[in-house]
Amino acid sequence: MKIAVLGASGLLGSAVCRSVIHRGYSLLAYSNRETISFSDQYHSKQLPFSDDNQLTREFFDQWPDAVVNCAAISSPDTVDQSPELAHLVNVEGASRLASISAHIGARFIHISTDMVFDGSTSPYRSTDMPNPLSEYGRQKLESEKRVLSVTDENLAVLRITLLNGNSPLGRRSQHEKILRALMSGKKLTLFDDEIRQPCSVENLSDVIVELIERPNLNGLFHWAGNEEISRYELGIRILKRFGINPENIIRGSIKNPENQGQRPQHLSFILEPLASKVRSVPLSIEEQLKELQIPKDMYTWYRKFADSPNCYIPRF
Incomplete structure (x- = not known):
């Protein structure tokens, strides 16, 4: 089977490419600007x-x-x-890809977001009524509608949550952003009342490949980890995982006037019916943290900055 992945240089796209290769399928990897190498055989192409x-x-x-x-x-x-x-990529591009895929008979998997909800009535089922607060959420909701209108078969839309993982350039995931802020001398403020249900990008990529393998699973689905956590607590646990003093993160509140508006306060998913139909199992926060790595270009800084650098053993 030949699988094309758009957004191959991103946090999720690169993980999907690795999962495709691991399952023994042929990979067509596409990115907007960066060229990423996944093996001697597979490299991303600009498209x-x-x-x-x-x-x-x-x-x-x-x-x-x-x-x-x-x-x-x-x-x-x-x-x-x-x-x-953003609309050109998030909506027009997605709609065009769905149409092309339907024309050539290719199974199409479109990735959407929990940001289509306003966070007032979590946890959400895939059948619940969306109400996005931000322009990003509105665009992703529009893309869902346009993709799902293309065909009733051979197509799945997968809403996802906050992602934990390791990006190709070491700048996309939560722990990479936190560590780079600390490396630049900043202290981050994270909200202890902004609740999310983080997901492992590696676990999610396996689910996506399973969806490709299961043409009987069509429509709109949710996927995430199996625990809720605040942004603040997640930041604390990331620092503890790497042996860094958690006092480097400041506790904030989404309820402060300057933070209100476009941030949903509580976003979490009910994972059925998909969770009972795939082999992959949603991961705990602790399981997700074990997957995280220090970007190679940050390792020297990390060894000097961390209180207990021996908490992390690099994979070379």
């Missing part, structure tokens, strides 16, 4: 969403059996700054 002709020609030439769309402008601040550009 911008803005060039509709190039996008169409590439997929008609390659004719993949499945397409996974991990490409997105996912930072709410970036979306607010450039909503038209």
